[in-house]
Every structure is written in C-alpha cells, then in structure tokens.
Amino acid sequence: MKKLELNINGKKLKGFAEKVGKDFWVSVNGKTFKYEDSAAKKRNAKANVSNPNQILAPMPGKITAIKKTSGQVTVGDVVIMMEAMKMEYSLKANKDGKIKKILAKEGDQVTQGQLLVEIE
Amino acid sequence: MAIKKIKKLGIANRGEVAFRIHVAAQELGIPTVLLHSEADIQSKAYRMCDETVCIGASPTNESYLNINRVIQGALSKGCDAIHPGFGFLSENAEFAQKCLDAGIQFVGPKPQAIQMMGDKISARQCAIQSGVPVVPGYDGEDQSPETLLKEAKKIGFPLIIKASNGGGGRGLKISKSEADFFDQLSSAKRESKSAFGSDKVFLEKYLDHAKHIEFQVFGDISGKVFHLYDRECSVQRRHQKIIEEAISPSLSKETRQKMADCAVKVAQEVGYISAGTVEFIYQDHEFYFMEMNTRLQVEHPVTECVTGLDLVKAQIKCAQGETLGWRQEDIKPHGHSIECRLYAEDPYQGGIPSVGLIGSCSFPEGPGRRFEVGFEKGDTITSFYDSMIAKVIVWDETREKTIDKMIKTLQSTVVFGVQTNIPYLIEILNHPEFRSGEMTTQFISKYFADALKPIELSEDEKAFAKLASQMSASSSAADPQAQNVNSPWNSYWRGI
Numbered sequence: 001m002k003k004l005e006l007n008i009n010g011k012k013l014k015g016f017a018e019k020v021g022k023d024f025w026v027s028v029n030g031k032t033f034k035y036e037d038s039a040a041k042k043r044n045a046k047a048n049v050s051n052p053n054q055i056l057a058p059m060p061g062k063i064t065a066i067k068k069t070s071g072q073v074t075v076g077d078v079v080i081m082m083e084a085m086k087m088e089y090s091l092k093a094n095k096d097g098k099i100k101k102i103l104a105k106e107g108d109q110v111t112q113g114q115l116l117v118e119i120e
Numbered sequence: 121m122a123i124k125k126i127k128k129l130g131i132a133n134r135g136e137v138a139f140r141i142h143v144a145a146q147e148l149g150i151p152t153v154l155l156h157s158e159a160d161i162q163s164k165a166y167r168m169c170d171e172t173v174c175i176g177a178s179p180t181n182e183s184y185l186n187i188n189r190v191i192q193g194a195l196s197k198g199c200d201a202i203h204p205g206f207g208f209l210s211e212n213a214e215f216a217q218k219c220l221d222a223g224i225q226f227v228g229p230k231p232q233a234i235q236m237m238g239d240k241i242s243a244r245q246c247a248i249q250s251g252v253p254v255v256p257g258y259d260g261e262d263q264s265p266e267t268l269l270k271e272a273k274k275i276g277f278p279l280i281i282k283a284s285n286g287g288g289g290r291g292l293k294i295s296k297s298e299a300d301f302f303d304q305l306s307s308a309k310r311e312s313k314s315a316f317g318s319d320k321v322f323l324e325k326y327l328d329h330a331k332h333i334e335f336q337v338f339g340d341i342s343g344k345v346f347h348l349y350d351r352e353c354s355v356q357r358r359h360q361k362i363i364e365e366a367i368s369p370s371l372s373k374e375t376r377q378k379m380a381d382c383a384v385k386v387a388q389e390v391g392y393i394s395a396g397t398v399e400f401i402y403q404d405h406e407f408y409f410m411e412m413n414t415r416l417q418v419e420h421p422v423t424e425c426v427t428g429l430d431l432v433k434a435q436i437k438c439a440q441g442e443t444l445g446w447r448q449e450d451i452k453p454h455g456h457s458i459e460c461r462l463y464a465e466d467p468y469q470g471g472i473p474s475v476g477l478i479g480s481c482s483f484p485e486g487p488g489r490r491f492e493v494g495f496e497k498g499d500t501i502t503s504f505y506d507s508m509i510a511k512v513i514v515w516d517e518t519r520e521k522t523i524d525k526m527i528k529t530l531q532s533t534v535v536f537g538v539q540t541n542i543p544y545l546i547e548i549l550n551h552p553e554f555r556s557g558e559m560t561t562q563f564i565s566k567y568f569a570d571a572l573k574p575i576e577l578s579e580d581e582k583a584f585a586k587l588a589s590q591m592s593a594s595s596s597a598a599d600p601q602a603q604n605v606n607s608p609w610n611s612y613w614r615g616i
Contacts, residue, residue: 001480001536004591008583017588020479020537024592026585030531032542033575035585058472060503085473085506088358112503 052095055117057110059084066106070099079117080104093119123441126150126201126225130194131169133205134184135494136511137416138165141203144432155193155202157183162499173197178504184208187215191222201225201439203432210415211238227439229339229414233390237412247409250385255401255408259284259322265302268323272301275325281305283312284320291315294326329560330403332356332410333368335383336423338434339392342443347380348427349453351419355548357471357564362541363548364419365458366426369519369557370402379407386412394438395420395431403560418461418511421490425457425515456522457515460530460545464507467544470571473507476500479536481509488515489529501538509535519557523549543572 001018015028017035026035061084068079073093080091080102100118104110129145130153131138142152142165154169159178166172175193176183183189185208194202202224204210210228213235219226228234237243247254258271272279272295281304283291291312293304309319336348352368353361371379383398386409397417399410420431429451434444464478465471478499483491490513501507514529516522527549530542551567553559577585 001482001534004584004588006584006587008580008587011580013580013584015584015588016480016482016534016536017585017592018479018536019592021477023537024585024589025479025536026588027534027536028581028584029578031575031577031581032534032536032540033577033585035589037586037589058469059475085503087360087471087473087506089470089472 053097053100053119054115055079055091055093055119057082057112057114057116058089058091060112061085061089061110063104063106063108063110063116064088066102066104068099069102072096072098073119082110091116093117095119124225126436126440128153128197128199128201129227129436130155130190130197130199130202130224131165131205132184132190132194132202133208133210134160134163134165134505135508136164136492137205137418137494138163139168139494140492141205141432142169144430144436145203148433148436150436153194153197153199155190157504159502159504162495164493164496164499171197178502180208180504187212187218190215191218191224194219194224195222199224201227201436203227203435204415206415206418211413213238225439227394227435229390229392229394229396233392234414236390237396237414240411243411244409246389247386250382250389252382252386252409253407255325255327255410257322257324263320265305268305268321269298269301272323273298275323277301278326278328280324280326281308281321282324283308283316283318284322285312285316285318291321327401327403327408329562330401331368331370331560332361332399333371333379333402333407334397334399334417335380336417336420336431337383337387337392337396337398338431338444338446339387339394339396339438340444340446341393341438341441343391344446345384345387345392346446346448346451347384348423348429348431348451350376350379351417351422353419354559354561355554355563356561357568361419361461362564363458363460363545363554364422365456365519365522366422367453367456372405375405375407382407382409394435419459421492421511421513422457422459425488425490425513426453426455427451428454455515455517456519457513458522458526459511459513460526460549461508461541462510462512462533462535462545463541464501464509464535464538465541466539467541467572468539468574471541471544473503474501474539475503475507477537478509480534481536482532482534483510483512484529484532486529488525490514509538509540520555523555543575544568547572 001016005014017026024035061082064083065081074096077093078090097119100120104116129150131141132155145152151170153171155175157178173193175189209215213231216226216231256275278296281293293308295301295304313319331354335350339345350368351366353364355363395416397413400407401410464474466474480497492511514525516525
C-alpha cells in the first residue's frame with residue numbers, strides 16, 4: 001500500500017492507493033473505494049453490460065424463495081431470494097416490465113452469473 | 121484431577137479464531153497444529169501455526185464438519201488435545217465424545233453438558249429446574265380452545281401461536297388481544313394442519329422490542345462456576361450478530377446481579393466446565409433464558425477487554441486439569457468495550473459478499489484497540505465460508521468514548537481488494553438509537569433494511585483518486601522494472 005500526500009486544489013490530502021488485480025483502490029478521508037479512470041469505466045461498462053432484462057446470480061448459492069413468478073415488476077421489486085455464506089440476499093428487478101421466464105426454482109444450487117430471471 | 125499438560129494442540133477451526141487459539145497456546149508453551157481445508161492455505165492461521173494438516177476439500181462437510189477427518193488429522197500429527205473454536209463442531213456432543221474416545225482432550229465442556237444444552241427442550245427444562253425464568257408459554261396436550269384461551273390469558277398479550285411441529289414461519293400467528301385470539305387460533309390450526317399434518321399449537325409470549333443480553337460463564341475444574349458479566353448483542357442482521365459490547369448499557373445493578381446468578385445456576389445444573397454463554401431475552405426490565413452456548417463465543421474479546429481475563433488460555437488450562445485460582449469478587453468490569461465484525465461484503469448492494477483477492481490492509485494500532493485478523497494481503501476470500509475478514513475491538517472509559525473511538529478506528533482502517541462493511545458499521549455506530557443504548561433486536565430491520573446510499577465523494581477526493589491513478593500509471597510506464605513484485609503498484613499472489 002502506498003501512502004500518498006497530494007496537493008489537491010491548494011490543500012494537502014493524505015491517503016492510500018494500490019492496484020489490486022485490475023482495480024485501482026483508493027482510501028482518502030476515511031472513504032475506501034475502487035477508482036475507475038475513463039478507460040477503466042469504458043472497460044467495466046462493457047464487461048457489465050448487464051442486461052437489465054436479466055437477473056443473474058451474483059454469487060454461488062442456493063435459491064430460497066421465488067417471490068414473483070409472473071406479472072408486472074417495477075425496479076427494486078424483490079423477485080428471488082437466495083442464500084450464500086449463511087446469509088440471505090434479495091435479488092431485485094433492474095427495470096420495469098413483465099416477467100418472461102423464471103429459470104430457477106426453490107432449492108436450486110446456482111453458480112455465479114447464472115441466469116435466473118428474464119424480464120421483458 | 122491431576123494436571124496433564126497438553127503436548128500438542130489441534131485447532132479445528134479457521135479464520136481469526138484459529139489464530140487467536142494459536143496465540144493462547146503459544147503463550148502457554150504448547151505447539152499447535154492447524155486442521156484446515158484446502159481453501160484455507162491462504163490465511164493467517166495457516167502461516168502462523170506450528171504445523172498444519174489438510175483434512176479435506178473446501179466444502180465444510182468434507183473438512184471442518186467431518187468428525188473423522190478432524191480426528192484423524194489431529195492423530196496424524198500427534199495432537200493430544202483439540203480446541204474446536206466456535207461454529208463447526210464446537211457444539212457437537214458426538215465430536216466431543218469421539219475426541220475423548222480417541223484419547224484426545226476436548227478443550228471445552230463434557231459431552232453430556234453439550235448434549236443437554238444443545239436440545240432446546242432439555243435446555244428449557246434445565247432452566248426451569250434451576251428456577252430461571254423462561255419465555256412464558258404453553259405446550260400442553262390439552263388443545264381445547266377454552267384451555268388455550270385460559271393459558272393465553274396467563275401468558276398475556278400479545279402472544280405468538282405456533283405450530284408445534286412447525287418451522288419457517290408457517291402456522292405462526294400473532295394474537296394482539298383476547299378479542300382476536302380465537303380467529304388467530306383457528307387460522308394457525310388450519311395452516312398447521314395443512315402444512316404439518318397436525319393442528320397442535322403452542323403459545324408463547326411475543327417479545328417485539330427485546331434485547332439480546334448474554335452472560336459469560338466459566339466453570340472451573342474445582343467445580344466453581346464464575347460469571348464474567350454480560351454482553352449486549354442486540355445489533356443483529358437475520359440472527360447474525362454484527363456489533364457486540366460489554367457490558368450492556370441497559371441493566372440496573374440489581375437486574376445484572378439477578379441475571380448473573382441465573383446464568384451461574386444454569387451452568388451449575390449441568391456441571392459445566394470451561395467457557396460458556398447463557399443467552400437471555402430482555403424486555404421491559406424482565407429477562408428470560410433463551411439458550412446456552414457451550415463454547416467460546418465470537419464476541420469473547422469484549423469480555424476479555426473489560427475483565428482483563430484471557431478466556432482461551434483459561435479454557436486450555438482447564439482442559440489440562442488446572443484450577444484457575446479466580447475469585448468471583450475480584451472479577452469486575454472496567455470501562456467499556458465494543459466489537460465490530462468486519463465482513464467482506466458490499467454495503468451499497470445490501471451486503472452481498474465481496475469475494476476475491478485481498479490487497480493491502482491497514483489496521484490502525486493504538487491503545488485500547490485490538491484487531492483479530494484472519495486474512496491478510498494476498499489471501500483470498502472464498503465463498504465456501506462466511507466472509508469475515510477480521511474483528512475490530514476497542515476499549516475506552518465509557519460507552520460514549522468507546523463508540524467514538526470505534527468510529528475513528530474504523531475510519532482509518534483500510535482494506536483494499538474487496539468491499540467491506542465499514543461504512544455500514546459506521547452508520548450504525550452513529551445512529552441515535554444505538555448511541556442511546558436503547559436498540560433492540562429489531563434495530564437493523566427497522567433502520568438498516570436497505571442497502572446504503574452510494575458513496576459520495578467530494579471534488580477533492582475525486583481529484584485525489586484521479587491524480588493517484590495517473591501517478592501509478594506513469595510510474596509503471598516509465599519504469600518497466602515496476603512490474604516486479606517490489607513495486608507497490610503491482611498486485612501479487614502468494615502462498616500457492
């Protein structure tokens with residue numbers, strides 16, 4: 001970890017920065033975050049062209065409940081609950097629309113990135 | 121009982137507690153063997169323990185939960201004792217018995233005590249026998265509505281009507297008053313009948329603004345049971361504790377003494393030896409026995425901070441047949457201590473685990489600060505286990521000062537490579553209800569059910585990040601040697 005003291009707009013700011021894998025991490029004023037320069041933003045935007053029509057499993061785990069099986073959803077509606085690392089997570093719709101297909105059922109073991117729901 | 125020094129201690133656990141046990145053993149001059157899974161060769165305990173043996177693959181049922189593999193692993197390295205830590209096999213009476221059968225001392229209570237407390241019904245019976253209050257309830261055979269109403273009135277409203285054979289919230293109804301009792305009862309019976317094939321129900325007092333307060337107890341080899349005061353762990357998310365503190369801000373001197381006496385009585389009832397925790401539910405100045413955990417607790421450091429005692433060393437000494445020489449009147453809480461569990465998770469996405477390679481970490485040491493670290497730079501957080509990286513524990517003179525110190529400590533704690541719950545912890549610590557000490561187990565669902573709002577960076581902070589990243593890019597471009605491991609800008613892999 002590199003300790004930095006940088007002159008920002010005439011003020012001295014102290015912090016830390018380090019590249020871990022492909023990501024550039026920064027900590028300043030008690031805030032720690034991944035910094036994306038414009039190139040990284042573009043790269044990540046491409047990698048994450050996460051299709052809002054889809055809900056993917058964010059991590060490996062087990063599906064514990066299907067909250068909506070059909071019909072309209074709005075952004076933020078919980079569609080699926082899953083359990084991983086002893087914790088439960090709710091997976092929400094990223095757009096308004098209608099549920100086209102649910103590709104998992106209660107009790108399924110899923111892998112990271114697995115397609116669970118299609119919304120149209 | 122004669123003193124029998126442990127020659128080599130097997131550690132049947134992982135993460136920060138495995139290292140914690142190693143340190144205690146080292147101070148007592150006992151070499152350690154880490155009994156670990158394949159995934160955990162990238163952990164602090166793996167690097168620090170005297171010996172290591174891989175007992176199986178990463179899934180817990182092939183390693184940490186596999187009794188035979190743990191015991192075989194320990195025997196293969198000549199261990200004559202095993203410390204089970206917490207979680208995994210620590211409260212498994214069969215495991216404790218099999219250790220003894222294999223000639224291995226189990227660092228913990230006797231299998232009978234584990235068994236007795238592990239079963240909810242026998243634990244409740246044991247509490248009742250020792251005259252300790254339990255949550256008022258009725259689970260009798262007479263299920264006539266008239267009897268149930270009579271019992272309901274005895275218990276008082278609101279109350280929960282639960283399916284006797286049930287679970288998972290089905291067949292569970294809350295009756296607010298006598299007026300809606302029969303409606304809720306018939307609905308609970310209907311659901312119970314269709315879901316579980318029996319319409320037998322039991323009634324229990326509904327505690328909707330309760331606190332979780334627990335007492336640390338310790339049974340000495342001489343037969344004495346000590347209490348080491350209480351901890352409050354009301355800040356819980358889905359029954360997982362996040363922030364714990366000693367001692368509770370809510371108890372009067374008299375109530376504390378009463379609860380301590382009850383905790384000791386329960387432990388004595390089962391002839392308890394070693395460290396254990398008696399958990400209570402506390403509401404409106406009344407307390408009820410909930411359960412007893414027959415093991416070391418994740419949050420044991422806060423008790424160690426306020427009492428100055430070392431629970432893990434005490435456990436090991438106890439397993440060696442040594443008496444501790446404590447006196448109850450000498451055990452006094454001093455100041456205040458708080459523990460925060462540091463998880464690799466994304467607080468801006470509702471706490472989704474953030475797995476991957478850990479970069480540099482910086483834990484700001486200082487007086488009254490303690491860091492129980494499980495993973496370090498270059499280690500990987502996997503999805504096989506829970507994602508706790510470390511526990512941050514601070515001590516100060518008063519609760520108010522301790523909260524402030526914890527916030528400062530967390531603000532200067534840096535973990536790169538994975539997202540952490542630090543921002544979430546800081547928001548909790550700053551919340552007026554937490555500061556007031558009045559939080560209940562509903563606290564998280566009441567105030568922190570949603571993900572945190574995205575992080576807000578000032579223009580200066582953004583400029584700082586941009587400049588740092590430009591400097592990093594140009595330093596590695598200007599100096600091709602910067603690709604080597606000595607460059608602070610490069611990532612690294614190790615331990616493979």
